[in-house]
Amino acid sequence: MSNYYEELSQSIISGQLDRVKSLTQQAIGAGDNPVDIINQGLIPGMSVVGARFKSGQMYVPEVLMSARAMDAGMQLVKPLILTEDIPSAGKVVIGTVKGDLHDIGKNLVSMMLESAGYTVINVGVDAGPEKFLQAVKEHQPGVIGMSALLTTTMLAMKDTIELLKEEGLRDKVKVIIGGAPISQDFADEIGADGFAPDAGSAADLCKKLLA
Amino acid sequence: MPVRSNYVENTSPMFRILSPSQCEEILLAAQEVLERTGVTVYDEEARDILKKAGCWVDGILVRIPSAVVNKALRSVPKRVTLCNSRTGSRDVRLEGYNAYFGTGSDTPFTIDPYTGKRQRSTKESVSNACKVIDALENLDFVMSLGIVQDVPLLISDRHQFEAQVLNTSKPIVTTAHDIYGFADIIEMCEIIAGGVEELRRNPFMTLYAEPISPLQHAWEAASKLILAARKGLPVVYTPCVMAGGTVPATMAGVLTQGLAESLSGLVINQSTREGSPFIMGGVFTIMDMSSTIFSYGSPEFNLLMSSLADMAHYLKLPMFGTAGCSDSNLVDEQAGIEAAMSIAMTALSGPNLNHDVGYIEYGSTSSLEFLTINNDVIGMARRLVRGIEVNDETLALDLIHKIGPGGHFLCEDHTMKHFKTETYYPSLIDRQRYESWMENGSKTLFQRANEKVKDIIENYEPDPLPKDVQQKIRAIVERSEQSIAK
Numbered sequence A: 001m002s003n004y005y006e007e008l009s010q011s012i013i014s015g016q017l018d019r020v021k022s023l024t025q026q027a028i029g030a031g032d033n034p035v036d037i038i039n040q041g042l043i044p045g046m047s048v049v050g051a052r053f054k055s056g057q058m059y060v061p062e063v064l065m066s067a068r069a070m071d072a073g074m075q076l077v078k079p080l081i082l083t084e085d086i087p088s089a090g091k092v093v094i095g096t097v098k099g100d101l102h103d104i105g106k107n108l109v110s111m112m113l114e115s116a117g118y119t120v121i122n123v124g125v126d127a128g129p130e131k132f133l134q135a136v137k138e139h140q141p142g143v144i145g146m147s148a149l150l151t152t153t154m155l156a157m158k159d160t161i162e163l164l165k166e167e168g169l170r171d172k173v174k175v176i177i178g179g180a181p182i183s184q185d186f187a188d189e190i191g192a193d194g195f196a197p198d199a200g201s202a203a204d205l206c207k208k209l210l211a
Numbered sequence B: 001m002p003v004r005s006n007y008v009e010n011t012s013p014m015f016r017i018l019s020p021s022q023c024e025e026i027l028l029a030a031q032e033v034l035e036r037t038g039v040t041v042y043d044e045e046a047r048d049i050l051k052k053a054g055c056w057v058d059g060i061l062v063r064i065p066s067a068v069v070n071k072a073l074r075s076v077p078k079r080v081t082l083c084n085s086r087t088g089s090r091d092v093r094l095e096g097y098n099a100y101f102g103t104g105s106d107t108p109f110t111i112d113p114y115t116g117k118r119q120r121s122t123k124e125s126v127s128n129a130c131k132v133i134d135a136l137e138n139l140d141f142v143m144s145l146g147i148v149q150d151v152p153l154l155i156s157d158r159h160q161f162e163a164q165v166l167n168t169s170k171p172i173v174t175t176a177h178d179i180y181g182f183a184d185i186i187e188m189c190e191i192i193a194g195g196v197e198e199l200r201r202n203p204f205m206t207l208y209a210e211p212i213s214p215l216q217h218a219w220e221a222a223s224k225l226i227l228a229a230r231k232g233l234p235v236v237y238t239p240c241v242m243a244g245g246t247v248p249a250t251m252a253g254v255l256t257q258g259l260a261e262s263l264s265g266l267v268i269n270q271s272t273r274e275g276s277p278f279i280m281g282g283v284f285t286i287m288d289m290s291s292t293i294f295s296y297g298s299p300e301f302n303l304l305m306s307s308l309a310d311m312a313h314y315l316k317l318p319m320f321g322t323a324g325c326s327d328s329n330l331v332d333e334q335a336g337i338e339a340a341m342s343i344a345m346t347a348l349s350g351p352n353l354n355h356d357v358g359y360i361e362y363g364s365t366s367s368l369e370f371l372t373i374n375n376d377v378i379g380m381a382r383r384l385v386r387g388i389e390v391n392d393e394t395l396a397l398d399l400i401h402k403i404g405p406g407g408h409f410l411c412e413d414h415t416m417k418h419f420k421t422e423t424y425y426p427s428l429i430d431r432q433r434y435e436s437w438m439e440n441g442s443k444t445l446f447q448r449a450n451e452k453v454k455d456i457i458e459n460y461e462p463d464p465l466p467k468d469v470q471q472k473i474r475a476i477v478e479r480s481e482q483s484i485a486k
């Protein structure tokens, strides 16, 4: 057990990238187990950040700074361990549906998921069902997230779900949706697995679905 | 009459955020953004037009030399007039500091005045909203207050326009899914106006489009700017930017980048046809970094709106503003506070075409009660802006002397002559004494607003369009339905 971990967590919470890097470096130099550095130093810090964001004590840019600091630490540790040992909360493919160009909400969800430990594949805006399908085939995510801010485009979500069914992939992946006109009722109606009203709860939703 | 040399008169309050030097600095900064960083334009035709106008086009990235912006600023009309669709009367003059108020467009939800429930907006809810707007004396123009969702969605914009134009004669700011939607809507308007040329001379509508921040013009947006210019019809071009999200977190950075987006839209529009009517928009606000909403009620939203109005006056461009809206999820004290503040600041700053009156839930839901309450708030703000007239008649020295110490002013001709014009009497704001308020059912402002809304929906008849015109509009809506059925 190294004495770096407490400070490492603190530095993640305060988003100090350089400090996280040097502490991680020191821990590696001291011969700490890389997986421990992640699980006992980096991740606990980020968990505090997540909780503080939810309770309104931290703001989005602060969370993203913490996530960036955490990622810098991860980059140093990663080469030292086998890919399968790298803790990842899971893989998520995310995009804004066809005909829709609203992207800031989707980008926020994507960043918040990353800061919660997910590996996110962002397929961008104006993404048709085929694009989601292709991403599912290529990356085999646990979850796909679709964003729509327009009532005219939200139906495209259903098309993606149908296409996944046709391809026999619907049971392999959880589908979550969000955006201004989306509601839980709509999610139920089109057979999505979940709806989240904002980026913070999107991470909770993924956690619940992948448990 | 005494001699009054060097007399300076304020006929209204003086209110501004930015000085002329600050406006100039921001304008130059926006021009630097356009010259240095540039914008992406996803429409090939627009890129060709920009290239011919002297812009530097590199793939989809277009950089705009300042001289090209200056040329567009010179050719754009300083004023746009919008008319009543039935009478052609030129009611809404977007120029100088004239501030007009109207609603917002495509909320996915609306509060049903009969059940109080938040429901998806429909053709009926939009029709009712337009009736209410038509009936309210302080609302000057219409946006749909809901997106029609109970018709085929691909052509819902045609239905939405039909619902609006049947139920109001006030000018309409109309959205559409794309240029095909706009083409159909323009055709409807030409029929109502009595011809292409008539519509151009007395437009009762303006098109609406938005760039995508940061610094992008999508195909939809650019093609709408071109279509408006070709048709010679006004277009509102409005960046919706969030400080810290899609623009810098600093207010000056917001103004600079937002202005750069508007000015590049202006260049597309003016380079298509010089002299086309163009209305600079801008819903400039913050992203709340806790909830991540696009705020419609923060103080920064008001500050940005007023400073953009200073900018628009500096540039002599008609401006599309935002007021009378709220982040609150219901019509409560918060909604009242936010709307009152934005309406007062807007009225004082004088942007011209101010939309979104009646929005709650950060632009996702509309409420007719809120709209109706704001009708009074606009009346109050208009009174503030009328300021104080100072002259022999209003100083009333003879009268003060006549009444002298003691006595009262109630039975004076002077009082009779002035009290109604000097004082604004709102219709829903309550000033009853406690006992009469109790006797009249001890109703809250919201309850009184709800009653008024229902009364308008049930009893008010907007000026109808001639039967044959109604039929022709119907035919266009049906034609669009058939085109998607194929």
Ligand code: B12
Residues within 6 Å of the ligand: A099, A100, A101, A102, A103, A104, A105, A106, A108, A109, A144, A145, A146, A147, A148, A149, A150, A151, A152, A176, A177, A178, A179, A180, A181, A195, A196, A197, A198, A199, A200, A202, B104, B105, B106, B107, B108, B147, B175, B176, B177, B208, B209, B210, B211, B212, B213, B214, B220, B238, B239, B240, B241, B246, B287, B291, B292, B293, B294, B361, B362, B363, B364
């Ligand atoms: C900013 C904005 C824009 C910007 C977008 C810029 C950008 N880079 O994204 C611009 C100006 C480009 C724009 C364009 C248009 N817009 Co717009 N826009 C908005 C506005 C004001 C805020 C949206 C926003 O960014 N909010 C902040 C972000 C952070 O929040 P968010 O997007 O809601 O995302 C959060 C949650 O929803 C959730 N979430 C989002 N996606 C997902 C996905 C998953 C999987 C999960 C779990 C959660 C989740 O988490 C996010 C983060 O917390 C809304 C109003 C509103 N109430 O939403 C209108 C709004 C969405 N727009 C609207 C309209 C009509 C349009 C236009 C069609 C207008 C037009 N006629 O030109 C165009 C459409 C262009 C196109 N083809 O897409 C309407 C939608 C009506 C409807 N139901 O169809 C709205 C509601 C405004 C209104 N009341 O009229 N818009």
